[in-house]
Amino acid sequence: MNAMSIKLYFVTNNKGKFLEASSILRRYNIELIxxxxxxxxxxxxxxxxxxxRAAEYVFEKIRKPIIVEDAGLFIKxxxxxxxxxxxxxxxxxGIHGILKLMNDVDDRRAEFRSVVVLKHPIVxxxxxxxxxNGIISRIPKGSKGFGFDPIFIPNGCTKTFAEMxxxxxxxxxxxxxxxxxxxxxxxxxxxxxLKY
Numbered sequence: 001m002n003a004m005s006i007k008l009y010f011v012t013n014n015k016g017k018f019l020e021a022s023s024i025l026r027r028y029n030i031e032l033i034x035x036x037x038x039x040x041x042x043x044x045x046x047x048x049x050x051x052x053r054a055a056e057y058v059f060e061k062i063r064k065p066i067i068v069e070d071a072g073l074f075i076k077x078x079x080x081x082x083x084x085x086x087x088x089x090x091x092x093x094g095i096h097g098i099l100k101l102m103n104d105v106d107d108r109r110a111e112f113r114s115v116v117v118l119k120h121p122i123v124x125x126x127x128x129x130x131x132x133n134g135i136i137s138r139i140p141k142g143s144k145g146f147g148f149d150p151i152f153i154p155n156g157c158t159k160t161f162a163e164m165x166x167x168x169x170x171x172x173x174x175x176x177x178x179x180x181x182x183x184x185x186x187x188x189x190x191x192x193x194l195k196y
Contacts, residue, residue: 039054111132116181
């Protein structure tokens with residue numbers, strides 16, 4: 001990191017998310033520091049509301065430039081399920097539960113969405129979003145990544161996210177798109193941000 005780099009604190013206990021985000025933001029001279037602290041997660045059908053409320057809650061406690069990310073897998077044939085409830089659904093019925101729901105379904109279209117919220121003492125709140133379209137595979141493939149990565153194949157690929165290393169996944173992923181948007185915004189507003 002050079003003298004023009006800034007530090008942002010990423011509120012997550014998910015090491016995979018942290019590594020993916022760090023890999024992107026490093027290119028924008030942003031040093032990401034992982035903090036694992038209690039996050040308030042409201043129940044909502046809206047990823048933006050969930051991430052915003054979590055960011056506000058943590059910011060009130062630590063008063064540092066923080067980032068919160070919330071993501072979800074939205075499956076077309078299941079009316080967008082599991083969507084904002086992806087983490088809970090993964091913990092309860094898992095990958096095989098989703099595949100069971102999709103057993104006789106030919107329409108495999110799905111999208112991953114990511115919402116990244118930056119809450120900063122100088123610039124306030126900024127929201128960045130990323131979406132990647134793809135399909136749900138018929139069987140899990142790969143051992144990399146986390147969550148529903150073994151059953152999601154992004155459009156234009158033959159591999160699931162779990163068959164890709166971080167660099168390859170970041171070429172396609174919803175999270176990478178949201179964090180690149182954040183990185184570009186930080187570069188454009190660097191002078192203001194460096195005042196903190």
